[in-house]
Amino acid sequence: MPQPYDIIIIGGGAAGFTAGLYAARDRCRALLLERFSAGGQVLNCEHIENYPGFPDGVAGYTLGPLLQQQATSLGLELQLTEVCAIQRDGEAFVLQTDGGTLHTKALIVATGSSFSTLGIPGEEEFVGKGVSHCAACDGAFFMDQPVAVVGGGDAAIDEGLHLTQYASHVTVIHRRTALRACRLLQERARANDKLSFCWNSVVREIEGDTGVERIRLEDVTQGTPSTLDVAGVFLYIGLTANTLFLGDLVPLNANGQIVTDLWMRTATPGVLAAGDVRSDSSRQLVSAAGDGATAALAAIRYVRTGEWQR
Ligand code: NAP
Numbered sequence: 001m002p003q004p005y006d007i008i009i010i011g012g013g014a015a016g017f018t019a020g021l022y023a024a025r026d027r028c029r030a031l032l033l034e035r036f037s038a039g040g041q042v043l044n045c046e047h048i049e050n051y052p053g054f055p056d057g058v059a060g061y062t063l064g065p066l067l068q069q070q071a072t073s074l075g076l077e078l079q080l081t082e083v084c085a086i087q088r089d090g091e092a093f094v095l096q097t098d099g100g101t102l103h104t105k106a107l108i109v110a111t112g113s114s115f116s117t118l119g120i121p122g123e124e125e126f127v128g129k130g131v132s133h134c135a136a137c138d139g140a141f142f143m144d145q146p147v148a149v150v151g152g153g154d155a156a157i158d159e160g161l162h163l164t165q166y167a168s169h170v171t172v173i174h175r176r177t178a179l180r181a182c183r184l185l186q187e188r189a190r191a192n193d194k195l196s197f198c199w200n201s202v203v204r205e206i207e208g209d210t211g212v213e214r215i216r217l218e219d220v221t222q223g224t225p226s227t228l229d230v231a232g233v234f235l236y237i238g239l240t241a242n243t244l245f246l247g248d249l250v251p252l253n254a255n256g257q258i259v260t261d262l263w264m265r266t267a268t269p270g271v272l273a274a275g276d277v278r279s280d281s282s283r284q285l286v287s288a289a290g291d292g293a294t295a296a297l298a299a300i301r302y303v304r305t306g307e308w309q310r
Pocket of ligand 1: 050118151152153155156174175176202236238239284
């Protein structure tokens, strides 16, 4: 059997790379596995203004590679591969990946979350043809055309504002009349002439021929149907934790998030979780990084001393 890693981290977002940075600085043999590209959710953000140390904000596609560069320059190994299954092997863990089998003493799950979907007709059919979860990637395709954004959280309002740079008009469709988004984003949205709100409304269907042409709406207070002509629909209705591949390795909460204690430890000795994927995460970039540091410190202690409970 090949020499096991001390710590394998699954997921290359802020949580994963921060964990990797701490593990590498403490001279652990640490490997980070990422299935797409470094950065995670931040890669979808054009402008991040709530990560400390960047007074002018920073683009997600700038920050992602910086996270990677900082951790790998300190000795973190990186493999672009997807983890398919994980088994326990005594005190250690065996990971089946696209690239082969890996062994580790401790595991930090930092796989983040994916955008939730509405499950309505037309949603899946028009992905890449008008339906999107990424204003930074797809916004420019809708130059001078009307688009809709669905949701009332930070992501919907932030990305809706970003879309006003391209679209002729942005309609934010929200199922009630109070937004979840932070007040600063709300103020900006209300001051923007190119953005308006469609309150108390849900999308029932996305329609078009070769691409999105219109959405069918329903007013949830009256049950009244209506139609809105749009070329694009950006869906920001929350996030779903990426935990499916874990099987029954660790207990999950009712939302499919990994249950941890304050040191990011799960009920399974040797397995930790950090960032959006864990229960009670505040789902902020900065707290994901903090989780990553905490998880790494607890994992290092476990690998070196075997101590799990503090
Ligand atoms: P979120 O805060 O969970 O908001 C999701 C929104 O979608 C809510 O307004 C919710 O309505 C609505 N919604 C949920 N299910 C729906 C459905 N089936 N139909 C219609 N509407 C539905 O999600 P998020 O905006 O993606 O943000 C996730 C986390 O990332 C948050 O912690 C957020 O702070 C963070 N984030 C921050 C920034 C930033 O700071 N710039 C940017 C992106 C994300 P209700 O309000 O009625 O529940």
